[in-house]
Amino acid sequence: MDISRARAVALMVAGGCAVALAGGCYGGRTAGPESTTQAAPPAVRGESGLETDYRTVIRNVLPSVVQIEAGDRVGSGIVYDANGHIVTNAHVIDSEKDFKVTLATGDEPVAASLVAAYPEQDLAVVRLDRVPAGLKPPRFGDSADVEVGHIVLAMGSPLGLSGSVTQGIVSAVGRTVSETPEGGGVGATIGNMVQTSAAINPGNSGGALVNLNSEVIGIPTLAATDPGLGDAPAPGIGFAIPVSMVRTVADQIIRYGKVTDSGRAALSVRVRTVLGNGYEPSGVALVEVAKDGPADRAGLRIGDIITRLGDDEITTITSLAEALASDRPGQKVKVTYQRDGKQRTAEVRLGKV
Structure with missing residues (x-):
C-alpha cells in the first residue's frame, strides 16, 4: 500500500483538498485562558453514555473548526488563538496568499492572509483580517498521552461539507509518512504521525483530530491509497500531524x-x-557535503553511498528522509556507506534542518 495524498473528487479541484493523514508527538496543554469546556447537554431518551460524550466533544470543539477557501481549493483549519490566527496544512493553502475563512457560525466568510507556511511539516498559519466576536480556540492535548485504542473524532469540511464529524480510534502512533507531490501534497516526510480509522476525505486536511476530553491531538493531513484499487483511498487508514509539532x-x-x-x-x-x-534503488550518493556539518565531521565525503542509517536500510532519497524523520538532532547514529566498492561505517551526531 502506498501512502499518498488522496485525489479530490469532481466537487473539488485535484490536489486542492487532500485527505487527512495522522501523526504523534509531544506538546503543550491549552490554547490559553480563553479556552473553555462546556458541560454535557441533557441526555435524550435512549442515549448512551458514549453518545453523550460525542455530543459534548462536538459542542466544545466544532465551533473552533473553520473552512478555508484558497483560490479554487477548499480545506479546513483550526482557530489557534483569540487573535485570529488559524492553523492548517501547507498543502491546503498551496501558493495562495489571501483566503476566505468561514467560521462555524455560518456567517459571511472573513478575509484572511498568510502569515507563513512550513512545507517541511506541511503546516501553515493564516490570520483573519478582522477578529469576529466570540472567536474560540479549542484546548490542545499532549501527544505523549495519545495511545492506540483511544476513541477520536475527525472534524472538518470533507468535500466542502463544512462542520462534518466522523469517529474512529487511534490505530497507531509514531508513523513516518511521505507525501507525494503528484497526489497534491507538498512532498514532505513527516515523522511521529498518528494513524486513525476515523474517515478522512478530501477537504478534511487542516481540520481537527479530537479525543473524548475535547482536546485537539492532531491535524488530519494524509490518507493511504491502495494501488490495487486504482490509488483510491484505503478505507480506515488516515494520518494526522501530532499536536506537539x-x-x-x-x-x-x-x-x-x-x-x-x-x-x-x-x-x-x-x-x-x-x-x-x-537497476533497482540501492542507496543514496552524496553529491554535496556541508562543511563542518554532521556528515563532514564524521568523515563522509562526496561520492560515498549511504546504504543504512542506524537499523534502517537506505535505498532512496525518500527512505533516507523517513529514517531521519524518526530521529532527533543531537542523536548519535551509525551510518553504513560504500566508498571505492568497500563497505564502511561512521558514527554521526545528527544536526538539524
Whole structure:
C-alpha cells in the first residue's frame, strides 16, 4: 500500500483538498485562558453514555473548526488563538496568499492572509483580517498521552461539507509518512504521525483530530491509497500531524514569522538515488557535503553511498528522509556507506534542518 495524498473528487479541484493523514508527538496543554469546556447537554431518551460524550466533544470543539477557501481549493483549519490566527496544512493553502475563512457560525466568510507556511511539516498559519466576536480556540492535548485504542473524532469540511464529524480510534502512533507531490501534497516526510480509522476525505486536511476530553491531538493531513484499487483511498487508514509539532511550528510562525528551530534531524548533505546491478534503488550518493556539518565531521565525503542509517536500510532519497524523520538532532547514529566498492561505517551526531 502506498501512502499518498488522496485525489479530490469532481466537487473539488485535484490536489486542492487532500485527505487527512495522522501523526504523534509531544506538546503543550491549552490554547490559553480563553479556552473553555462546556458541560454535557441533557441526555435524550435512549442515549448512551458514549453518545453523550460525542455530543459534548462536538459542542466544545466544532465551533473552533473553520473552512478555508484558497483560490479554487477548499480545506479546513483550526482557530489557534483569540487573535485570529488559524492553523492548517501547507498543502491546503498551496501558493495562495489571501483566503476566505468561514467560521462555524455560518456567517459571511472573513478575509484572511498568510502569515507563513512550513512545507517541511506541511503546516501553515493564516490570520483573519478582522477578529469576529466570540472567536474560540479549542484546548490542545499532549501527544505523549495519545495511545492506540483511544476513541477520536475527525472534524472538518470533507468535500466542502463544512462542520462534518466522523469517529474512529487511534490505530497507531509514531508513523513516518511521505507525501507525494503528484497526489497534491507538498512532498514532505513527516515523522511521529498518528494513524486513525476515523474517515478522512478530501477537504478534511487542516481540520481537527479530537479525543473524548475535547482536546485537539492532531491535524488530519494524509490518507493511504491502495494501488490495487486504482490509488483510491484505503478505507480506515488516515494520518494526522501530532499536536506537539503543530504547536511547535505555529508558535514560532506567530512569534517570528517563520520557523527558527524545526526540531528535525539532518545530515547536512545533498544526495541522489543510485541504482544497483539490477537497476533497482540501492542507496543514496552524496553529491554535496556541508562543511563542518554532521556528515563532514564524521568523515563522509562526496561520492560515498549511504546504504543504512542506524537499523534502517537506505535505498532512496525518500527512505533516507523517513529514517531521519524518526530521529532527533543531537542523536548519535551509525551510518553504513560504500566508498571505492568497500563497505564502511561512521558514527554521526545528527544536526538539524
